[in-house]
Structure formats: structure tokens, C-alpha cells
Amino acid sequence: MFVAHRAMEQRILAAVHAAGFTDTTIAQGRVAARIRGDGVRLGELAESAQVTKQTASFLVDRLEENGYVERVVDPDDARARIVRMAARGRAVQEVAAREEAAIYREWAEHLGADELARLVETLHRLREVTDPYRHLDPDVPAER
Amino acid sequence: MFVAHRAMEQRILAAVHAAGFTDTTIAQGRVAARIRGDGVRLGELAESAQVTKQTASFLVDRLEENGYVERVVDPDDARARIVRMAARGRAVQEVAAREEAAIYREWAEHLGADELARLVETLHRLREVTDPYRHLDPDVPAER
DNA sequence: CCATGATCGTCAGAGTATCGTACTAATTGG
DNA sequence: CCAATTAGTACGATACTCTGACGATCATGG
Numbered sequence: 001m002f003v004a005h006r007a008m009e010q011r012i013l014a015a016v017h018a019a020g021f022t023d024t025t026i027a028q029g030r031v032a033a034r035i036r037g038d039g040v041r042l043g044e045l046a047e048s049a050q051v052t053k054q055t056a057s058f059l060v061d062r063l064e065e066n067g068y069v070e071r072v073v074d075p076d077d078a079r080a081r082i083v084r085m086a087a088r089g090r091a092v093q094e095v096a097a098r099e100e101a102a103i104y105r106e107w108a109e110h111l112g113a114d115e116l117a118r119l120v121e122t123l124h125r126l127r128e129v130t131d132p133y134r135h136l137d138p139d140v141p142a143e144r
Numbered sequence: 145m146f147v148a149h150r151a152m153e154q155r156i157l158a159a160v161h162a163a164g165f166t167d168t169t170i171a172q173g174r175v176a177a178r179i180r181g182d183g184v185r186l187g188e189l190a191e192s193a194q195v196t197k198q199t200a201s202f203l204v205d206r207l208e209e210n211g212y213v214e215r216v217v218d219p220d221d222a223r224a225r226i227v228r229m230a231a232r233g234r235a236v237q238e239v240a241a242r243e244e245a246a247i248y249r250e251w252a253e254h255l256g257a258d259e260l261a262r263l264v265e266t267l268h269r270l271r272e273v274t275d276p277y278r279h280l281d282p283d284v285p286a287e288r
Numbered sequence: 289c290c291a292t293g294a295t296c297g298t299c300a301g302a303g304t305a306t307c308g309t310a311c312t313a314a315t316t317g318g
Numbered sequence: 319c320c321a322a323t324t325a326g327t328a329c330g331a332t333a334c335t336c337t338g339a340c341g342a343t344c345a346t347g348g
Contacts (some may be wrong), residue, residue: 001152001267002174005145006194007274025306027334030146044298050150055335057298059329062333079296110273115266122255122263123145129254130151169335171305187325197326200304206304223314223325 008103015099021092023066029096030057032068032089039084041074048131069091152247159243165236167210173205173240175214176233185218192275194235241282 009026016024024032034040034048046056060083063069068089076081085093108116153170160168168176176190178184188201204227207213212233218224229237252260 001145001149003194004267004270004274005149008145010194025333031257046297050147050154051334052336053297054299054337058334072318074296077296077344081297106273107270111266111269115269119263119266119270122266123148123257125259126148126263128252129250130148169304185325185326191325196307197307198308198328201327202305218325221315221325223312225326 006046008100011103012099013095016092016095019092021094021095022087024063024068024092028063028068031056032063032085032093033096035069035083035085035089039072039082042071042081042083045083086113152244156240156243160236160239163236163239165232165239168207168212168236171222172203172207175200176207176229176237179213179227179229179233183216183226186215186225186227189227197246202215207233 013024013029014024031045031049031051034045041055042060043053045060046053049056051059055059060069060071064071066088067086069083070086071081071083072108074082094107104116104120114126153173157168157170159172160173172182175193175195178189184192186200186204189196189204190197193200195203204213204215210232211230213227214230215225215227218226248260248264255263262288
């Protein structure tokens, strides 16, 4: 599990760097990957990424510095911050998504398309018991 | 993929700490997990764990300090070091393996035993294209 | 209304993890 | 024999991660 994922992370990072976004790192990418839709509260992002609030805040600082995300006050709670993708962040997400898709195509060639699809689905189902913030991701199966 | 794995890592670490081995970390555990059989050369370990030699060396230093591994000269090459599990390291591996098995049982309850077995097998197959040192692990499918 | 407890994100401090570069010792192959 | 390559460690720098603490804000109940 880790091996495959680590390999994927490294390839995606290489692709992102090759595309010119050389100021980003694996850890930042992990956090960024958890930012969806209109944005997410920093605390939720931390839980979603399975790190402490401080770690998430640190990584978001870096992402914000480099123009990938923006951090705004939550209109519902003045203590909270919403972290959302900036234009540059969305550009990187596209690069990453394309590389990820290419990787999945290779894996499909190796495993067979059915087996890969099944793998992806099973991993998604696993998130029902391992992902504290699965409900924020539209790709995740609905709560049972 | 990452989410499930991260959740597992954190649970295993918590179990290992609860068992009294409080001087170990996730990163050390990742490297230790790649040590099998009679041991492995440091350079191979680094590739196997998908980190640089320096990182592997650093983590092995920590593991050695805490008595989990021992580092001996490779009889076939005086430059090289074999890293192998010490008794304390094997004790931790047992704790980790038990917790991992418990986690898999939970996942099996959630997914169904067949689906989980399939997941495990598929991930193993993926290592044929993602794991540089799959041939060191007896559990990994034979080279095609 | 307001005191109290809880929550939010940031700060401070410390330690771990990761990498690139460089180096010495050992090995390999022409 | 020796130039080229390889193995692991040293050095330096930066990134990553966590705990504890804090001020600001919110929610709740008397």
C-alpha cells in the first residue's frame, strides 16, 4: 500500500516540478490534495490530512507563500480560517491529476482494467472506516 | 490509498507505544518494515524504502541506538553494511504484525473477506511495477 | 445578560526527517 | 595496475512533525 502510493507521490512530484512548479514538496502536496470545493477549514484540513493543526498550518503557510492557496476568514466563525485553492493551486492540481491518470493507465495495463477499477473502489470503501473527512469528498461512497 | 495506509501506520505506532516501545517513530517503522530475512544492505534498504541513502542511514542510526537493529560489515564487500533485526526489533515486529492483523480483520468485516483478500493481492501485484526491491520479500509475487 | 467552558488557529520550542553535496575507502573491469 | 564506479558516512541546510500554551471567539446555561 505504502510502496505503491509512495511511488505515485514521487512521480507526481516529478511531473509537477517538470511543469515548472518547483517550489512544492510531497508533504505540501498531501495536504493540498485534501482541499476540495469551496475550501476547507484549517482544522478540518488537518484532520483530513491526518496531521496536527500546527503541521497543517505550517504547510498551508508554505502553500500560501507560493501562491497555491489562499486563506480567508470563515464568515461563520471569526476564529476559523478557510483554506481554498488559488488559481496557481488549481493549475498544479491539473498537472497532478493528469500524471495520476497516466499512472493509473499504466497500472491498468499491468493489472487489467477491471482489477484496477476494483482496487480503486475498494480503497474508496476503506475510507469509510479510515478517513475522518470522507464526507467532504464527492468521490467517496455515501455514508451507510 | 494514502489515507488508509496513514491510518494503519498511526494505529500500529500507537500499539507499539502502548506495548512499551515508546522510542520509535513512523518513519523509523517504515524503514524497519523493509528489513527482512538475514538483513539487507543499507543502500538496498534505502531504495527499498524509497528514500535516499542518507535518510536511511539516519533512520537506521536511530533504530540501532534504540537496540532495534544491528549493523554489521557485509562479508562480501568491506564498504557495505548489512542491517538486520536485533532481538528487540523482532519483538516490535511481532507487536506490529499483531496490530496489523487486527486492522485487517476489521477491514475484512467492513469490506468482506473476499474483497480484502483481493485488495491485498492486487496491492502485492502492484509492487511488480512500483517496488524496486520486491524480490527481497518472500510475500511478493514472483517476477514475471 | 454574562460567566464559564469549549473551540479555533497561531506561536514557541524542540526534535525528527529528508535531501544534495562531498569525501574516503573499497571494488570492478579494462 | 589504475581509472572509474560504488558504498556508506559526514556536513549543512531545510522541511516536517509534534506538544504545550495562548488570545480571540463562540456556545451554552444559569
